[in-house]
Amino acid sequence: PIDTYTQDDVTQLARVFTGLVPAISDVTNPEYHKLPMVMNNTFHEAGPSKVLGVMIAGSDGMTGIKIALDTIFAHPNVPPFIGCQLIQRLVTSNPSPAYVGRVAAVFADNGAGVRGDMKAVIRAILLDAEARSEDALASPGAGKLREPVMRLTAWARLCNVTSPSNAWAIGDTSNPSTRLGQGMGRSPTVFNFFRPGYSPAGTPIAAAGLVAPEFQITNEQSVIAYVNFMYTLVANGIGDTKADYTALQSLAGDSAVLVTELNLVLAAGQLTAATQTAIRDAVDSIPATATNAAVNRVGIALMLTLASPEFMVVK
Secondary structure (H helix, E strand, O other): OOOOOOHHHHHHHHHHOOOEEOOOOOOOOHHHHOOOOEEOHHHOOOOOEEEOOEEEOOOOHHHHHHHHHHHHHOOOOHHHHHHHHHHHHHOOOOOOHHHHHHHHHHHHOOOOOOOOOHHHHHHHHHHOHHHHOHHHHHOOOOOEEOOHHHHHHHHHHHOOOEOOOOOOOOOOOOOOOOOOOOOOOOOOOOOOOOOOOOOOOOOHHHHOOOOOHHHHHOOHHHHHHHHHHHHHHHHHOEOOEEOOOHHHHOOOOOHHHHHHHHHHHOOOOOOOHHHHHHHHHHHHOOOOOOOOHHHHHHHHHHHHHHOOHHHHEEO
């Protein structure tokens, strides 16, 4: 990468963003972290700023922010940067330069002269041959590690998790010893939880010249904590945050049907035959006629799928 900005650009841009404050002051209100920040011009730097060669008057905070964002948005480095980042989050940690180039071209122009059409960009990412072809899947660099929060989200979406009070008492999941090692909205820096170019040292990944960003927050401790935390969450929920297993329990009598469904909806059909057999054997260790059989058989199948390498690595 070649820097096309200076430290002075960073400093000047920071001045533009002064004065932004939370929309509400009640930190216990779930909306505190959801609502867009608002401008308090009392705390805004009133002097002019110069960002990437564009002069921005400092009199009105939100006007200055719009000019700054429009200036960045128009920069030629944005399409490949955003394209690569989105590919890494959605498809693979190691996209080819050609893949990034194709997505960047769509970001720059959706075919109708529109820049930054995210529907078109995401469509280009997900429908690209490098995302869908068998040859691409067979590549050693294919896929990505599913970050912890996305593992939890996959379970929550599948099982229709709800919180009638809207409290969503799952809380901070940042602790790597007892929870996920990643908390929603709680990245330690503005640069996210992990670097896009991170490669775990001393591994075959690094030896092959590949990157694996999500491994920066993954270690033996965090993997064990994830399984333990999800076991509690799957079994009991937290507060009034509960899952609905009705649909899965209707399949619990037949381990093959149950595991096939979980393979499809959680692991995108990636569970190997050996993994499916292991999960089925564990499910069948509980007789279908036993007390609470449906609950326990679904719980075992869910947990073993959520802990499987094929679920954790998205391809």
